[in-house]
Amino acid sequence: xxxxxxxxxxxxxxxxxxxxxxxxxxxxxxxxxxxxxxxxxxxxxxxxxxxxxxxxxxxxxxxxxxxxxxxxxxxxxxxxxxxxxxxxxxxxxxxxxxxxxxxxxxxxxxxxxxxxxxxxxxxxxxxxxxxxxxxxxxxxxxxxxxxxxxxxxxxxxxxxxxxxxxxxxxxxxxxxxxxxxxxxxxxxxxxxxxxxxxxxxxxxxxxxxxxxxxxxxxxxxxxxxxxxxxxxxxxxxxxxxxxxxxxxxxxxxxxxxxxxxxxxxxxxxxxxxxxxxxxxxxxxxxxxxxxxxxxxxxxxxxxxxxxxxxxxxxxxxxxxxxxxxxxxxxxxxxxxxxxxxxxxxxxxxxxxxxxxxxxxxxxxxxxxxxxxxxxxxxxxxxxxxxxxxxxxxxxx
Amino acid sequence: xxxxxxxxxxxxxxxxxxxxxxxxxxxxxxxxxxxxxxxxxxxxxxxxxxxxxxxxxxxxxxxxxxxxxxxxxxxxxxxxxx
Numbered sequence: 001x002x003x004x005x006x007x008x009x010x011x012x013x014x015x016x017x018x019x020x021x022x023x024x025x026x027x028x029x030x031x032x033x034x035x036x037x038x039x040x041x042x043x044x045x046x047x048x049x050x051x052x053x054x055x056x057x058x059x060x061x062x063x064x065x066x067x068x069x070x071x072x073x074x075x076x077x078x079x080x081x082x083x084x085x086x087x088x089x090x091x092x093x094x095x096x097x098x099x100x101x102x103x104x105x106x107x108x109x110x111x112x113x114x115x116x117x118x119x120x121x122x123x124x125x126x127x128x129x130x131x132x133x134x135x136x137x138x139x140x141x142x143x144x145x146x147x148x149x150x151x152x153x154x155x156x157x158x159x160x161x162x163x164x165x166x167x168x169x170x171x172x173x174x175x176x177x178x179x180x181x182x183x184x185x186x187x188x189x190x191x192x193x194x195x196x197x198x199x200x201x202x203x204x205x206x207x208x209x210x211x212x213x214x215x216x217x218x219x220x221x222x223x224x225x226x227x228x229x230x231x232x233x234x235x236x237x238x239x240x241x242x243x244x245x246x247x248x249x250x251x252x253x254x255x256x257x258x259x260x261x262x263x264x265x266x267x268x269x270x271x272x273x274x275x276x277x278x279x280x281x282x283x284x285x286x287x288x289x290x291x292x293x294x295x296x297x298x299x300x301x302x303x304x305x306x307x308x309x310x311x312x313x314x315x316x317x318x319x320x321x322x323x324x325x326x327x328x329x330x331x332x333x334x335x336x337x338x339x340x341x342x343x344x345x346x347x348x349x350x351x352x353x354x355x356x357x358x359x360x361x362x363x364x365x366x367x368x369x370x371x372x373x374x375x376x377x378x379x380x381x382x383x384x385x386x387x388x389x390x391x392x393x394x395x396x
Numbered sequence: 397x398x399x400x401x402x403x404x405x406x407x408x409x410x411x412x413x414x415x416x417x418x419x420x421x422x423x424x425x426x427x428x429x430x431x432x433x434x435x436x437x438x439x440x441x442x443x444x445x446x447x448x449x450x451x452x453x454x455x456x457x458x459x460x461x462x463x464x465x466x467x468x469x470x471x472x473x474x475x476x477x478x
Contacts, residue, residue: 055478143478166475168407173475188449188456189474193408206477239406239472250451250470335414338439366442 014044021113025067038227039067043113045226046070048135050123050151052103053077054211055141055165055218057089062219063139064107064114068226071107071114072135075099076122086208123147125269128154137226139163139218145192146272152177152185153269156260161234163222165214170207170242172214175252176221176234178261187255187262188237192276194362210242294364295379298388301351304376310349315363316382320355324382324394334359337366346372353378353385355396399423399465403435408473412443422463428452429459431469448473 017025017039028034047068049056052075064071077099079090087099094102100118107116119131123142132138132154140151140162148166155162155178162178164185177184217238224232237250259265296304304310305328314321314329321331332340334354344350350372352360357380364377378385386393403418410416413435420434428450435441450457451470463469 051478053478141478143476145474145476148476165478167477168475171407171475173472188472190447191445193445193474204477211478237472239470241406248454248470250472251455252451253456335411335440338442362443369442 014040017043021067024111024113028066033229034227042067042223042226043069045137046072046135047137047139047222047226048072048074048132049139049141050074050147051141051143052087052089052099053083053141053143054086054167054206054208055143055215056103056139057087058212058215059139059141059165059219059222060089060103060107061110062216063222064111064116066219066223067111067113068223069113069115070117070135072117072119072131073100073103074119074121074123074131075103076120086206086211088212123150125150125271128269129158132158132160135160137161137163137222139165139222141165141215141218145276148185149192149275150269150272153260153266156184156266157269161225163218163225163233165211165218167206167210167214169204170210172210172217172240172242174214174217174221174233174238174240175236176225176232179234181254182234183252183254184258184261186260187258188252190255190258194365207242213240213242294376296351296376297379298385301353301376301378301385302389304349304351310351311345312378313344313350313352313360313363314354314382315352315360316354320396323396324386326353326382326385326390326393329353334363337363341370344372346374349374349376351376351378353381355381356383357381401426401431401463401465401467401469403431404468404470406470406472407475409444409448409471412440413438414440420469422465422467426463427459428457428461428463428469431463432459432471435471444471 025039029039045068047063049060049071052060052073060071079094079097079099079102081095089106090102098120100120104116104118107114128150138155138160140148142148152162161176164177165174221233224230235252237252239248254261256262305312312326312329314331315334315337317333352363354360357377361377364375367375383395386395399422400419401422403420405413405416420431449472452461452463452467
């Protein structure tokens with residue numbers, strides 16, 4: 001069930017579409033589902049795109065091309081070469097530039113009729129209500145759990161629909177949350193996963209077209225929602241699997257017990273970093289080899305390994321090991337660790353490492369539940385090892 | 397042939413259990429809660445939360461909902477990448 005978009009208040013009646021606009025939008029103006037009325041509605045709507053990365057790129061490009069009148073862009077980051085295989089809003093010439101600036105220039109070229117409003121800052125509990133409050137609809141193209149919970153709560157508090165999308169490797173999800181009757185993000189995922197359980201894109205890798213696919217679905221749903229077209233993803237969670245090339249839509253509903261949109265016990269934004277950073281309940285105290293801290297810097301790890309009697313355990317995947325590895329490390333991919341405990345000694349210090357330190361932190365926690373006491377994590381993973389200890393180990 | 401349901405695992409949950417699809421036995425009165433308890437016995441399941449998002453036959457399901465032979469049970473993780 002899709003709720004119609006809320007009308008956008010206007011101080012004065014909008015000017016009719018110009019000749020240039022009529023020409024530009026002619027191919028969609030001829031769609032009876034859009035027409036002049038729909039086009040003017042798009043122009044009068046203010047959309048906030050949170051994140052101008054893999055998801056935000058196609059979202060911003062297509063919403064601008066379609067003639068959404070005001071596009072707010074939130075991003076604190078700068079363009080990096082490793083972004084460009086999926087973040088098609090930015091180009092090689094923009095490496096090092098603020099993403100909001102790179103995006104503004106590209107979108108201005110694509111469609112000068114769109115007003116682009118850059119918000120070159122991180123979305124936080126302190127600024128979210130003020131920023132989100134300036135828009136009619138939000139598209140969540142963020143890349144981390146704290147921002148997703150923050151944005152969902154802000155949308156519930158302000159009554160703004162939230163067009164959600166997220167990706168991991170070859171899979172993705174999309175939905176419209178926080179409508180008049182539908183669920184919010186918290187209705188489906190009440191508690192955030194423990195840190196390290198769900199890897200980031202940097203950690204897990206992401207298939208370049210995947211955020212493209214999901215971002216296009218978000219753009220489609222955003223436009224349909226603004227125009228009141230068809231059946232939207234309000235009340236459905238779409239699961240996309242690019243390897244099997246299949247989509248599955250799950251009927252979801254508002255949870256009456258949801259503290260955000262159900263019982264409404266959440267009446268203000270909270271500290272989302274702390275909310276998402278809570279460790280496993282009852283987790284073992286974090287001490288590592290010989291009672292030292294469980295997190296070792298690469299220099300500390302190198303010194304500990306040099307003294308002998310310590311094992312370096314690499315829990316990345318074999319294809320990552322082939323790209324770069326630390327000499328002497330034992331490779332057991334994370335998923336194989338539970339079945340390979342007999343290969344991991346209990347009577348010596350074990351230093352676990354992965355790419356950036358998230359998976360290895362999860363494996364460290366797992367090994368502790370299995371009775372290992374002398375386990376530590378290589379903070380920053382092989383990436384930081386490459387920077388701090390051995391530049392001959394390639395960065396990837 | 398014994399009664400069974402197909403359990404589908406996505407993203408991080410498929411990684412944790414090393415598979416994206418399992419066939420699990422069900423009987424009279426088997427609930428989502430029972431199925432999750434059985435799933436928790438499998439290696440790697442320690443990385444699943446106690447109450448993940450579950451859909452039976454593509455509809456949101458509560459832990460008390462029944463699972464019947466031939467049902468498709470999807471266990472869906474939160475995903476954050478963008």
